[in-house]
Amino acid sequence: MRPRHRLDPYWMLAPTFGVLVLFFYYPLGRAFLHSLYEWDLLTPPRYVGLENYRVLFTSGALLAVFSTTLAVSVTAVLGSMALGLGLALAVNRPGAFAGFVRTSVFSAYVVSWVSVALLWLWMLDADAGVVSALLRAAGFGRARVLADPSTAPYALAFVIVWKIAGYSMVLFLAGLQSLPPSVLEAAALDGAGKLARFRHVVWPLLAPTTAFVGTTSLILTFQAFDVVRIMTQGGPVRSTTVFVYSIYEQMFMWLRVGRASAEVVVFFAVLLALTALQLWAYRRREAV
């Protein structure tokens, strides 16, 4: 369809563009500006150039936060994708029971992060939690998973998996249902078993879905905050201080507006790079 007037596309785009400018580009620009200052909100800001970035990169703080975020996110994304795909394969069939399971699994994704975090905080409580009781009964001793720096990040990742597996399942389900039946039938006629059909037909055809689920889940887990705030407050020993929580700490606990803004800018760059990587991988596959 051709526009009647050459300005038509622009005013149609204007509302979306306006919202983007107001709530995204402008705050991002301000964050970049603030990242060049030392400011505690109370005393006048002092221009420090790139000092905030230098401190972040040279103190090791950024690397520690990035490593923690990556460990939690990669574990959570791989776990939720594997579980989501497994569940999608299991419930990709007609029937009331499959529908019930689909709804049940997805319901966790609809529940707020705060509720989920509180629920798991109680379940993982070292003394009164049901999970701890089960681990004790199984002979693992007193499980203090949230108090141990070596297990706390993975306990958080586990909770994230529980929460977002339903999201992966629904997307994989959509991907499975959009596969051309003729290809699957042809493979079956050629004598391919269930495993071979999955490995050589279904899995390659699901690649775009997998890429999409992987990227969006990674971004989702990179943005995890509520679950950290409620369950661990970044501890013990900063073992669960992920990117967004670190920004919150800098900004609201320590009132370092400049350093928090520098982290926001770096965080934005990381997410942009991840999205670009996904698009590149997707287009490369399309080209092939």
Place this chain on the structure above:
Amino acid sequence: MVSRFAPAPRLSRRALLAAPLGLTACPSPTRPVADEVPLWFTYGGKNREVLESLVGRYNESHGRVRVRAVFQGDYFEGLAKLRIALAARAAPALSHVVGEVIPYLTEAGVLEPLDGYPSLRGLDIVPELGQSGTWTGGAERPPVALPFNRSTPIAYLNGALFSRAGLSAPTTWDELRATAQRLTETKASRVVRYGFGCPIDWWFWVALVAQAGGELVESGGRVSLGGDAGVRALELWQTMTRRDRSMKPPPGRDYNAWEQTNQDFLAGRVAMIWTSTAFLKYLEENAAFPVVAAPLPGQVRKAVPTGGTHWILLKDAPARAKRAAAEFLAFMYAERQAIEWATRTGYIPVTTSAIRALEQRGHYDQHPNDRVTIDQLEVAMPWPWSPRLFRIQREIVQPLLERAVLGNESARSVLERARALAAREG
């Protein structure tokens, strides 16, 4: 009716920024008032109930002034909101903050000097708890803070376990270790009850540093974090958690760890804890065993820091609101309120008249635990007046303490790093 202190109709950019946080003033629709005093407070649970009842009493008895008390989360959440509100020029007239940030807020020029308010002159504040005793050189500075909920660290003992074991409260670090070991119970090499529990928190570490003879900030202003005394303090915790396995390191940070310590004590999982005097009534009322309060032990000397919060007036608030807030504070320091606040919560009475009245009524004979909190004030030590100390505490020392106790790093290397970071803090 709209309060005189309600914001002007035109919303500024800063007001818009503050609005989602619920920071803009909402006029009370229920009764006409001449002056409204927004009060931001950070007490939860029982303390909140008591404060709200006292505020309610004030509002009932002062028809033209209404104090509007708004809960703002725990100390540190409240502080974060307060600072954002200050930046957004939407701060309340009255609030209360932890002592460590008073020098920082004073340096930022946001606190109202209190000597200009006639109703706040001549209050008979307990010296150790007022500005003069809380900070080194506090008496020489313009008064900007008045004590309200003040506390010290204190030991709580499970009376039943101590009596069964024939033990008394430890008075030295060596006795603390020995007592904790005696009370620790293991089954099949698993600890089922720890002898000692304490939040891994800066406040208790500062108490240990002082007991070991150290100072956080030397007289020349250099942040030494106690030097060798700081190392010995941290090593005590490390020894008790790693080698003796008689101290339970609680999970969580900030006040989660404190709550966990209380719960461990009440459930009998820990026989003796260090926490704030503020929890005295809560622990007494909720324990299924007799709770015995005891002063903290000493090493080369006995010493405890003071804690809790101080009332502050915010400079940017309208003058009428600040005057009304000062009137409210005078009401809170009247004997009846000062006594009620202390006896219903466990915080230390902050006026000498309140303590004297309680003595005369025989309160301390009936409640010997309350006497411990008063007697321990003899060894209360002042904080250095350092605007940087707040950041050093929150950003540097607190995370490193946790690392030293829960991780494997040596106390000396942890504190050397903390000192280097503190020096960089400038």
